[in-house]
Amino acid sequence: MTQDLRCEEVIEKLLEYLDRELDTETEHALARHMETCRACFTRAEFERKLRARVSEAGKAKAPESLRRRVRTIIEHY
Amino acid sequence: MTSIGTPLRAFFESEVERLLDRLYGTALRLTRNRADAEDLVADTLAKAWVKLPELRDRQAFEKWVFRILVNGFISERRKRQARPREVTAATTCGEDTFSLFEKVHQPFLLWWGNPEQELLDKLLREDIESAVEELPEEFRLVVVMIELWGLSYAETANTLDIPIGTVRSRLSRGRSLLQGALWRQAGEAGIAPGNAKGDAR
Known part of the structure; x- marks a missing residue:
């Protein structure tokens, strides 16, 4: 991995970067690129915020009927 | 007890x-x-x-x-199911490249402020929930495991007993479908800058 990445390379690896799935060297290269490239930084921020919104979809208030079932499970074993 | x-x-x-x-x-x-x-x-x-x-x-x-x-x-x-559902051709074909950011980040829209933030602010929780639920099961599972629970690609591959390359491709396709669904819903709701008709492409 070269020190200076092109924007196309950053965009291609951006989601894996946000997933923390890149090797350390590549991760640092992307971070360095985004310190000076407003376009890539803006895109990364958008993807990060979208991901935060999507992760909210994994939460829903558990109904009282489920809470009762869970209490019963704990009491019975 | x-x-x-x-x-x-x-x-x-x-x-x-x-x-x-x-x-x-x-x-x-x-x-x-x-x-x-x-x-x-x-x-x-x-x-x-x-x-x-x-x-x-x-x-x-x-x-x-x-x-x-x-x-x-x-x-x-x-x-x-009588037999496990296979990934269908309809869900494996097509590009993994739909990007909500590219749809919204258009030079003519930037005149009006910050269209990306505006879209994120206006998307309802319900829009996002239904976009996730619309995903075909194979993609939904991977998106849920990685985006909602923060599992690594390796942990996801291990749990689903599939190769890590399959996790990458399903995640990429799943995200593309998810963003396409959000773009369509935003268009239908009249909140997508530049997509008044609810086009998915």
Whole structure:
């Protein structure tokens, strides 16, 4: 991995970067690129915020009927 | 309560209290049905409670219980289907390149302020929930595991018993479908800058 990445390379690896799935060297290269490239930084921020919104979809208030079932499970074993 | 000790019970109760809404929300996104989601979470916690003494690293409880939930979901789906559902051509073909950012970040829209932030602010929680639920199951599972629960690609591959390359391709396709669905919904709701008709492409 070269020190200076092109924007196309950053965009291609951006989601894996946000997933923390890149090797350390590549991760640092992307971070360095985004310190000076407003376009890539803006895109990364958008993807990060979208991901935060999507992760909210994994939460829903558990109904009282489920809470009762869970209490019963704990009491019975 | 007879066989499981009090400290373990206190630990389990506090973890369940902390995670219950996330487990239920995840189960809802996977099953797309309240009754099935409730059954899935109850079965998951029953299994977790019985197996808890086997869990050596309590720090790993969160991912451990989530994997029990995913495996329970997959096993229930297999029971209901005569044979496991294969990834269809319709869902594997096509490009993995739909980008909400590229749709919104257009020079002519930038005159009007910050269209990306505007879209994020106006998307309803319900829009996002239904976009996740619309995903075909193979992609939904991977998106839920990585985006909603923060599992690594390797952990996801291990839980689903598929190669890591398959995780990458399903995640990429799943995200593309998800963003396409959000773009379409935003257009239908009249909140997508530059997409008044609800076009998905």
